[in-house]
Amino acid sequence: MNTVAHILAAKASRHVHTIGPEDTVLTALQVMAENNVGALPVIDGDQLLGIVSERDYARRIILQGRSSVGTPVKAIMSAPVVTVEPRQDLRACMELMTERKLRHLPVVDGGRLIGLLSIGDLVKEVIAEKDGLINQLEQYIRGE
Template sequence: MKTVAQILRDKQNRDVHTIGPHATVLEALQVLAEKNVGALPVVEDGQLVGVISERDYARKVVLRGRSSVGTPVRSIMSAPVVTVGPQHSIRACMALMTDRHLRHLPVVENGHLVGLLSIGDLVKEAIAEQDALIGQLQQYIRGE
């Protein structure tokens, strides 16, 4: 099974878009829409301090009748952040995301944010690994 480092290396889009904790929720929503992503790591002074997602917006702004214009990201971001390192396996990440009900998982190495995995990234990789194994088994059965 591949590691997080291998998945990040193979990703077509390796850009990690971030936002600061003092930005407004509206600014975060604009970045989410512009970059077509579902979550943004929140970084302050080079350190990962939270994650803001569409889920945070729906639950902590919309359902509470708050304004996205005047609400700072810091007040609705998810923190503390659950992270993984480049050496973690897909299986470990999927288990962590399932257990903690996460859709996005920041990757941190030596205290620095180096990537962001989505549940879609992991599912895509798990399917590819299963397809490869099925192909190998079919070849074995056919005696190839």
């Protein structure tokens, strides 16, 4: 089974878009929309403080009738943030995301943010692994 490092290496873009804790929720939404992402790690210097997602916005701004213009990200971010390390395997990530009902996992190495995995990244990798296994079995059956 592949590791987080393998999945990150295969991603088209390894750049992680982030937001600061004092930035407004509106700014976070603009960054998410501009970059077509559903969550942003919240960073203060080199420290990962939390993560803010579209889900956080829906539940902590819209449903509570708050303003995204004046509300800082730190007021709605999910913290403490659940993270994974590059050496962890795909299965462990999937179990963690399922148990905690997460859609995004920040990847840290030595306390430093190096990537962000989405549930879509994991599903794509599982499909690729299964397709590869099917291909190998078909070749075996044909005697190739």
